[in-house]
Amino acid sequence: MISYFARAWIVARKDVAVERRSKETLNALVFFSLLLVFAFQFALGPDRERLAQATPGLLWLGFVLASLLGLGRTFLIERENDCWEALLLTPGDKSAIYVGKLAGNLLLMLAVGILLVALFTLFFNVNVFAGMPALALVMVLGTLGVASVGTLFAAMTANVRARELLFPVLLLPVLVPVLLATVKATEGALAGEPFGAYAHWLQLLAAADVIYLVAGLLTFDFILEG
């Protein structure tokens, strides 16, 4: 009997290895992020002021859009390679699979988030260093929130008709609190406000992370039942 975390680790390592060799998802997401930056630029025009004001919202909107693409695929590899049945047959607590998948997704989405911040710094002239320690915290908490529900919903929609449609439709409304909190906290951090002025958003974000994580751990078993 392998311990819980060893099983989670096996799943995460397998996913990272697959991704490192194929680079399917990451390549697509890098390209998609670049496209997003151009799309935002064209949509808002060249006005520097307006872009600067919209930056926190655009950053997180871009992040959420990228995660809709990236996270939705979480369990599709298993289906394409006929491994879904093997997942179902895994002995013991299935939430270990959730933890493993979530760890892989966290790595992927953190990479995408950092890339997006870098692209925004480059193209939209955002001074990320002004809000740096706080911004990093927002990034980690926000990614955890998006990835924890996203991984759960990806498992849920993997075996459903019209899953490409259903995954974003289910995920987006649930993520509204995360989106609001990250945008507001990023706004505060970039404007150089004192930490106390937006600390309640970080609290909300942390609360959301805890709720989603616990709910995901407790309910994942029921999704992978049969």
Added chain:
Amino acid sequence: MTRVLGWLAAAGLVIGLVMAFVIAPREVTQGHVQRIMYVHVPTAWVAYLAFAVVFVASIVYLARRSATADRLAHASAEVGVVFTGVTIASGSIWGKPTWGTWWTWDARLTSVAILFIMYLGYLLLRGMIDERERGARYAAVLGIIAALDIPLVHFSVYWWRTLHQPPSLMKPGGASTMPAPIVAALLVNLAAFTLLYAYFVARRTRLLARQQQALA
């Protein structure tokens, strides 16, 4: 049983209408438009009640695997979406003369709208899965997540609209002093709409049972 519930609800709604239009006085600052409150607030309350029932029934389903709990969750979500729709529509109509626009991103209106979309997705998920048992399981998980999300949505939207440090309580502005007849009319309508909710859910649950019977 269901029939009695239906007649009770109908009677309650008639009394509620009389209370709203005859007994309750014309509100001083807003005028007669304020009478929309007697349909807006009760439907909003029923919507929250319905989604709470979905939450509890979902947990019961996952724990006990009772088909009744699953049908109750399904019925309650559907009725809840209908009532949420009425809440949004009446709020919007109330907003036009008082705020000057059909839609403002008012905190409570916005969170109700998010709930509407969330539970519409829930019903969509149910419709997309043909196997009854698996659909019930997935829907139960979604019902739990969505319900846990409600307080988060509420707080985030509220803080987002008020811009500043959050108040410690859920209700903004503290308790307002409403005249007694207005309070009475509101309470009667709350009771009547709750009865209507119970009637709809009872009827929908029975219908779901028969539909499943017909398919089996």
Added chain:
Amino acid sequence: MPDNWSFVIAAYAIAAVALGGYWRRLVRLERDVERRNARPRRPR
């Protein structure tokens, strides 16, 4: 402030249409199911 009776009536009318419509839908679906259950199954 004007009384805006039209808005009041509109709000109540929409509520009545939505809730009444849902009730009628339930009644209709129930009748459909009943009819299907009553009909004897044809052997294949």
